[in-house]
Amino acid sequence: MTNIQTKKELNDEYQNVKYILTSSMRTKLLLVLYEHSKKLEDIRKDLKKPSATILHGLKELENKNLIHKIQKYYELTSNGYILTTNMIKLIENWYSINKSKQFWNSHDLSDIPEEILKDIYLLKDVEYETSTTSDLSNAFNKYIQLLLNSTELKIILPIYSENHFKYIIDFLNENKPSKLELIVNEKILNSIKQNQNLEKSLLENENVTVKCIEQDLKLFLTCSDNFMSLTLFLKDGHYDDSQILIGKDKNALKWALNLIQCFTN
Incomplete structure (x- = not known):
């Protein structure tokens, strides 16, 4: 044909x-x-x-x-x-996109595979959280609160952030037994190795699995036993932690796991 x-x-x-x-x-x-x-x-x-x-x-x-x-x-x-x-x-995809249109319109979607974007309807019940001038940390704080109340985490981490690492280590220390799968690129992995505290807390922790991938992904995805969250990069290449999608239903968790599998299989 x-x-x-x-x-x-x-x-x-x-x-x-x-x-x-x-x-x-x-x-x-x-x-x-x-x-x-x-x-x-x-x-x-x-x-x-x-x-x-x-x-x-x-x-x-x-x-x-x-x-x-x-x-x-x-x-x-x-x-x-x-x-x-x-x-x-199609109707649910349209609803899901329109519900969080500010999030989708303002960010770089190039690293979300086409087959995953086709299933955006699975995010129809997610919550869109954004920071405001009166509360610049609103989105980040909502994320940390959920993270610390989890027992299992899978995280695609596209940035080296001391702040995020601090709370990830808090999660490992406060929620025992806890389990973390961390997906990073080679540059971030090397930075972790150069930090004695991170190397001990993450690379030497038997409850942590670190997977190194070749891509420099422009998405920050977390999937736990009870929530998923997604933050993205702006179209100018800067990471944006002021807007976040948070889902707690099984469809949102399914979407997040499918996305993770695209980079780890």
């Missing part, structure tokens, strides 16, 4: 997607049938629309092989189920 053929086929499929998404009725019908099949009267109650309008939309979706009728029940076809699953994912 040539690139020209691929683009043409994608354009054809785009027209089909556009056909669904530009009609609120067609979209709502797919969503209302996503969980289980329903009779016309049940659909009418859910959508609060007249039968004629609903039947017209159902007929359009039947013609596209997205739903079918079995006796008195309408249900999604396999094609309809797959399309609706991805449509929900």
Whole structure:
């Protein structure tokens, strides 16, 4: 298949997607049938629309092989189920991005792999925290509070920060038994080795695993047993600790672990 053929086929499929998404009725019908099949009267109650309008939309979706009728029940076809699953994912991705749009718009995303960005919907329940002129350390303090209340940590650390190392060591000392997996580049690892206190507290600690990677990543990611957090670099290359995303649900933790695995597998 040539690139020209691929683009043409994608354009054809785009027209089909556009056909669904530009009609609120067609979209709502797919969503209302996503969980289980329903009779016309049940659909009418859910959508609060007249039968004629609903039947017209159902007929359009039947013609596209997205739903079918079995006796008195309408249900999604396999094609309809797959399309609706991805449509929900698209809606949730949009919601997740829009909810934290200031964070995403102002930072460098180049080191977050495409396959991970496609699953941004997993962060739909994260909290966006930012520092203010009256509280310059708000974001950092929220992070430290969560860090010190954890028992296991996986951290992609892209900066050499005495301040962060101090609290990481506090975590190791105060939360026993504790476990830390630290992912750093060679430059940061060498800096740790040159600091006697850090070398003893981290490199010689049996509860700490240090992984050295080649990339100079522009993301600071923490994943623990009960939270994940993400801070990024500004587009001008400077690290920004004034804005942070914090997630405590299983979807956010899954997203963070998937991102970590991209650099450690």
